[in-house]
Amino acid sequence: SMEIPSPEQSSSRVQRNILHCLAHGTQLGWLIDPSEQVIFVYFRDQAPTIYEFSNTPLPTPDFLPSLQLTAQTLFSWLTL
Template identity: 35%
Template sequence: MNLSHAVKQEAYLNPMLLHWPPSLQGEEELFFEFCQVNRELRIERTAQGDCEIMAPTGGETGSRNLSLAAQLYNWAELESNGIAFDSSTGYILPNKAIRSPDASWVKKSRLAVLTPQQKQRFLPLCPDFVIELRSPSDSLKTLQAKMQEYIENGASLGWLIDPETRHVFVYQPDMPPVILDNPTALLPDRVLMGFKLDLQKIWDVPF
């Protein structure tokens, strides 16, 4: 078994944690290039500078991720005040963590101040809105901590969706998380006016 295959198998069961050398922490360009040459893996960086490596998702999670991104994209195209992003987009948060939520949205006014080079790399900001979708191999506790991190770094709204239990955890600044039991839809009126996420398309995988 080669190293790449071993990493993929281990990462599928549990994200692999690699320690990024202290001398290289803060080298955003180097970390970006590291991620580009390992595109088959999803790589994030913690605020402490460690790398978390995850393998590609399974079929059911992949289908759900696409539905999330498609619904958000279709609304954003009509709404026109912000841009929707998929799970391959990296963000450099104010605490220096680099995260890639499963779906996200950023106001155009915040993107307009970025340079062309910044737009081509990990975006140096926290999204206004994030969605994380729990896969069978994900730790709920880890995802909850990640959602709290988004809020603490400037996100206005976050949804953690758990298809296994059909629970949705809603995160907002200065409020404890709210747990919704088996909702059929989500309507974030305050942050994304007019957006509706059809959760039946998330709960019921079409294969």
Template identity: 45%
Template sequence: MASTQSLPMLLEQFLKLPETKPASEFINGRIYQKPMPQGKHSRLQFKLCDAVNQVAESQKIALAFPELRCTFGGRSIVPDVTVFCWERIPFDANGEVSNSFEIHPDWTIEIVSPEQNATKVIRNILHCLRHGTKLGWFIDPEERLVLAFLPGEEPRELNLEQRLPVPEFLELALTVNQVFDLLKPG
């Protein structure tokens, strides 16, 4: 992911710019446009949001969002999936989900695309953890690998039938193989 501008700018300036497709992120004074999602990426993103929301939304435990802009700690990033505990979700005066999330997610999930810079993606997960996020997943569909990031711990490499960690507020049992089985329709 290459920077799309050469001179540093302020976060406030970035937030006034029109949204781009695919989304752009603001990191260390620079704008970086995310790559266009491809099939595996989109399918995993959709199915993971759906899996979380099926067990958490009706009980008002949490909500999962695809491609939600989160602005905190001097960055404005758009993780592939963010999960927020219900009590932390910003709602507007009508009781609807707010358009602006100026808080860290409780759980962030990044699905790396073939042309995406894995280091930049991991740095966004680490930024989230430094600002209060409880869990980060880095999913690599090509390698069939998931790295789990927890605050204060080294990343855990998970594969095959290993069960993935989830935040304590959520009851969701998934193995690495089950995550990648989501790529198969039906």
């Protein structure tokens, strides 16, 4: 699950969407906040991990083992 909330969207609603997906079999969820340049990565039964604008590789699902993506790269693709 990947969520980029619009300015009008409630952050709790977006988090509930991610948690719903995790409860129904999704491996991980990304909550991407372009205005703060931060990504919250959610896993089942774990607290979210925060990735800020950096070159640290983001966790990816098992079905995309060769995907190498960083927060810095992802935010360079987005425009506000």
